[in-house]
Amino acid sequence: MKRFSVPILLVVLLTTLMGLAWFEVIDLYIQTIILFMGINIITSTSLNLVNGNMGEFSCGHAGFIAVGAYVSSILSVALFTKSKTFGAPLLPPELAAYGFPLVLICGGLAAALTGLLVAIPSFRTRDDYLAIITIAANYIIISTIINIDTIGGARGFMGMKRVVFAMEKCAEIPWMILWVFIFMVLSILIIRRYMSSTYGKGVEAIRQDEVAAEIMSVNTNRIKLVTFMISSGLAGIAGGLYAHTIGYVNPKSFDLLKSTEALVMVYLGGMGSISGSIIAAVVFTLMLELLRPLQIIKWVAIPLLLIIIMQFRPEGIMGHRELSDIFPRLKKFYKFK
């Protein structure tokens, strides 16, 4: 029974959310915030893998989110809808509901490959250099998108709402809640399985003493590449979900500000803590919405928050611990590590 308690809890949570949305108990605005929470959970846990567990400093997470968002958007719009850019749908739109997860995964793979391209040169260096290279990569990705006119350039790319409508033709359920939830759970599962394996513990070893790791038979270069690819691939999936949630992507929304948001979530939650990153993503998404009336001042408040975290609780909410470390009773049901 205990073995199944977490899956049961997740199914109950999912059906409740979908039921609430279906019976229109919660309006579209609240639904969107819930979707953003799920997406942000993927973003923060995936960045946490590189910044928290591996101890490298990647600042360009939004670049990979952008790659995933654009690749999956272009694919889904071209495959399932009629659009000015790509003409008639290549596949019958009824397939949208089944094709969408595949499209998302393609976006994730594209982002993972981009991650590999960034990682190969940058892991020859360390620390500050990786930060600089990832910032540069973020800008390169955005400028590339801006300069491709076919996909809208600086104007952005739209049409993903029609994909969601096409899915609703298949069955009238809140599809996005379903997909975001499934992929959020999958991402956490992937990260948890990775980090709890002996292979993944090599990542922790690299953070604590890279020289010792290499000498104790850990293939540090390969692990760093694999970890970075997993991290950027999951960011790509988050990007695809984000694009289909708001139905419109603009290169501007994936600039350094977005990367900073991801960093704030990781540091708020606590380095190397999966449950910390999840809590932080939820808290941060709520905070962004609550601070919305402040408009532009919001972007004074949030960096200020980062400074305050660094000053008074540099280890974040959880700080290398998991919920199950703080409440040992949880271990009976679920261990994050």
Next chain:
Amino acid sequence: MTLLEIKDLTQLFSGLCAVSELNLSLDERELIGLIGPNGAGKTTVFNLASGFYQPTHGEIIFQGRNLAGLKPHRVSALGIARTFQNIRLWKEMSVLDNILVAQHFQLGYGLGSLFFRTPRYLKRERDIRHRALELLEIFKIDKFADEKPGNLPYGMQRKVEIVRALASGPKLLLLDEPAAGLQSTDVTELITLIQWVFDQFDLSIWMIEHQMKVVMSLCSRIAVIDFGRLIASGTPSEIQQRPKVIKAYLGDDQL
């Protein structure tokens, strides 16, 4: 049988000659020492032998295989393990995890089986964990399995580091000043431990050590280097008589 052969090994650090034309060989099942004054290049020799540096000149042959161009993790997989002068355990991981990670070379599963938790993955993980626990038990430190190494006394950390090195199944164990920072009672214990490891495991041990008590009571042969050059080699009692060795340690003008 020769286990490790060092031929004309030279290491330059931008002009500074840390190791110079060193020739040395080590047989299977041998326990030898490497001594020399501070800055003589002892640790550099170990760094070269574990693949951490690539030699400027010369070669290192381990079990008939040239180590040139091999990364440290490959060298380690071939069977050379080492400990460090200043203990380099992964301090925020449990002792057990430290031993697990040292078996990285023999994981035997891919990422696919990791994510899908295939029977193969589960079996390999079980085997690795079993081996780690077995090692901890042999050394009677299984009660510390879940402790973080940082919380253990210094002598115990040394022991854990030696166990971690043994976890990678070495044919050659390099010990870099194992007695550094230990109290004299711990040193006696360490001597027993090293002798025990040498008797129980099928390996050779090569150690750098400053404390003569350790070297003299353990090593069957000692190599002395000074300024990167081999100045003497022989049994402990032979070494003590050599004028060159006395000169290297005490200087020219003897009292």
